[in-house]
Amino acid sequence: MRIGVTGSRYPRPNQILDSLRRILIEKGATELHHGDCLGFDAQAHDLAASMGIRTVAHPPQDPRMRAFKDADEIRSPLPYLDRNRNIVAESEYIVAAPDGPERVRSGTWATVRYAKRTRVRGIVLADRTKTDHECVADCVADHPTGHLSY
Numbered sequence: 001m002r003i004g005v006t007g008s009r010y011p012r013p014n015q016i017l018d019s020l021r022r023i024l025i026e027k028g029a030t031e032l033h034h035g036d037c038l039g040f041d042a043q044a045h046d047l048a049a050s051m052g053i054r055t056v057a058h059p060p061q062d063p064r065m066r067a068f069k070d071a072d073e074i075r076s077p078l079p080y081l082d083r084n085r086n087i088v089a090e091s092e093y094i095v096a097a098p099d100g101p102e103r104v105r106s107g108t109w110a111t112v113r114y115a116k117r118t119r120v121r122g123i124v125l126a127d128r129t130k131t132d133h134e135c136v137a138d139c140v141a142d143h144p145t146g147h148l149s150y
Contacts, residue, residue, distance in 0.1 A: 004033040004091030004120075006084065006111040007040025008099035009065055016097050016125050017043055021051070023095055023123065029053050033087045035060060036074075040097045042067035056090070058083040084111040094122030 003024060024032070024047070032048035034041040036057040045067070048055050057071035061079050078086065084107060088094060094115045098108040115122050 001027045001029055002031045002033065002090060002092045003027060003029045004087040004094045004115075004122075005041065005044040005097070006035065006087065006094065006108045007044070007097030008108060009037055009039040010099055011043060012040050012097045012125075013127060016040075016127060017047060019125050020044060020095055020097070021047060023093075024048065024051060024053060027093055031056060033058060033091050034069075034071075035080075035083060035087060036067050036069055036071070037065045038067050042069060044095075045069045045071065058087050080107050081110070085114055087111070088115045088118060088120050091120060094120055096122060096124045097127075098124065099127070 005020070023029075029048070031054045032044060033056045034044050036045075036059040045055050045057070054073075055069070055071040056073045056075065057069055058075045059066055059077045060083055061077045063077075075083070075086070077083075088111060094112070096108055096112050098106065102109045102112075112122065112124060
C-alpha cells in the first residue's frame with residue numbers, strides 16, 4: 001500500500017513514531033510519500049527507509065524548511081499546496097501528525113481536509129504527551145487509541 005504522510009515541521013515524539021511504525025506494518029506499506037521537510041516528514045522517511053520501504057519525496061519549491069532526504073525517488077519541487085495534493089493523489093492512505101488542533105493556516109490540516117474531500121482514508125495521530133485540552137481534537141481525547149481515523 002502507498003502511504004502518504006503530512007505533519008509538523010517540529011519533530012514528533014517517539015509515541016507518534018511508534019504509531020507510524022505499527023501503521024506501516026499493519027497496512028503492508030510498500031511506498032512512503034512525504035513532503036521532504038524537516039520534522040515529521042524527515043522522521044517518517046528515516047523510519048520507512050530503515051524498514052526497507054521505498055520512499056518518494058515531494059519537495060517544496062521553497063528550500064528553507066527542506067530536509068533534502070535521499071529518497072528512492074525525488075519529484076520536482078512544487079509550491080506547498082500543489083505538492084501536498086500530489087502526495088494525497090499518489091497515496092492510498094494518509095498519516096497526519098500535526099502539532100496541535102485543527103486550524104485554517106496549517107499545511108498539515110489543509111492536507112487532511114483535502115484527503116477527506118477526495119475520499120483518501122487516513123488517520124490523525126494525537127500527541128499524547130500533551131494534556132487533553134491540547135489534543136488534536138476533542139474526539140481524539142476520547143478515542144481508545146488516542147488517534148482519529150477519517
